[in-house]
Amino acid sequence: MANIVIIGGTSGIGRELAGHLVGQGDSVVLTGRDAERARQVAREVGKGRHHVRGIALDLAEPHEIARALSGTGPVDHLVITAVERDVNSVRDYSVDRAVRLATLKVVGYTAAVAALREVLAPTGSVVLFGGVAKDAPYPGSTTVTAVNGAVVSMVRTLSTELAPVRVNAVHPGIVSDTPSWSGQADVLESVRSRTPTGRLATMADIVGATVFLMHNPAVNRVNLTVDGGMV
Ligand SMILES: NC(=O)c1ccc[n+]([C@@H]2O[C@H](COP(=O)([O-])OP(=O)(O)OC[C@H]3O[C@@H](n4cnc5c(N)ncnc54)[C@H](OP(=O)(O)O)[C@@H]3O)[C@@H](O)[C@H]2O)c1
Structure with missing residues (x-):
């Protein structure tokens, strides 16, 4: 049995991963922004x-992260999936939304690692x-593209700082059965038709990739794309 913390475990991929790990007998702490919702999930x-x-x-x-995680541990694996979805075009740029997403994924991810190190x-x-x-921008993705690119760099720096703890990242393409894509069948079909495997990744595929990165002791500093080969 391993002790796992999943930050962003109340929805989508994080929630699917939590269910998989609990089913295997692991001990899981999952987080969301709201305490009652996190307890309910x-x-x-x-x-x-x-x-x-x-x-x-x-x-x-980020100043509140260490306090929120105090008392959590020991931890075998920390998985951070959290995101607030955002489309923010430079034509109609929201500085507040950009600062929030950059804070969440760059400073927040790092502060969570620091709190549990x-x-x-x-x-x-x-x-x-x-x-x-990070590699395939679309209109409105400047902040998303930048912060996902930052994750590539964070894998390198954090694996250096935390050694011997391994640090890796998953970079999904569109994950067809996540709540984010609910009701967008046209978009999903358009991307699926251009995907070499002829299918989009599912949450089960992403969970499989995450579990591989968590458990293979020789896999370190890997930025793993899981998208059926479409970039
Ligand atoms: N789904 C896709 O197709 C896709 C494609 C490419 C990359 N990804 C990446 O995969 C990861 C998971 O995506 P997903 O679709 O599974 O996400 P999701 O269903 O939207 O879930 C996001 C999670 O993040 C939490 N969260 C949101 N804002 C937060 C904040 N400010 N602080 C802490 N937690 C916060 C949410 O919890 P509460 O709402 O309970 O607060 C929820 O548990 C993300 O990093 C995303 O960028 C996903």
Whole structure:
């Protein structure tokens, strides 16, 4: 049994990962911004098991992160999936939204790692989440593309700083069954038709990639794209 913290575990990929790990007998702490919602998701994911707990944490408020995570540990693996979706065109640029997303993914991700560094097992790992927007921009993606590109760099710097703890990242393409893409069948079909595998990644695919990065002791400093080969 491993002790896992999933920051952004109340929805989408993070929630799917929490369910998978709890099902395998791991102990999971999952986070969202709202304490009651995090506790509710922990109850749903745990299905009556006692080794899953939900706590509140806002990565866009980085000064509060250490306090929110105090008392959490020991930790074998830290997975950070959290994001606030944003389309922010330079034609109609919102500085506030850009600052919030950059704070969340760059400062917030790093502050969460910093807060848990002393309770991370030397044989453990950190898995960050970026996305293929780092290489494949679209109108309105300047901040998303920049912060997902920053995740590539953070893997290098954090793996240097945290050694022997391994640090890797998953960069998904469109993940067809995430809530983010609900009701957007036309977009999904358009991307699927241009994907060499003829299918889009699913949350199960991303969970499989994440578990691989967490557990393979020789895999370190890897930025793993999981998108069916479409860039
Ligand atoms: N889905 C895709 O197709 C796709 C494609 C490329 C990359 N990705 C990347 O994969 C990761 C997961 O995506 P997803 O679609 O599964 O996300 P999601 O369903 O939108 O879930 C986002 C999670 O982040 C949490 N969160 C949001 N704002 C937060 C904040 N300020 N502080 C802390 N937690 C916060 C949410 O919790 P609460 O709402 O409960 O606060 C939720 O648990 C993201 O990093 C995303 O960039 C996803």
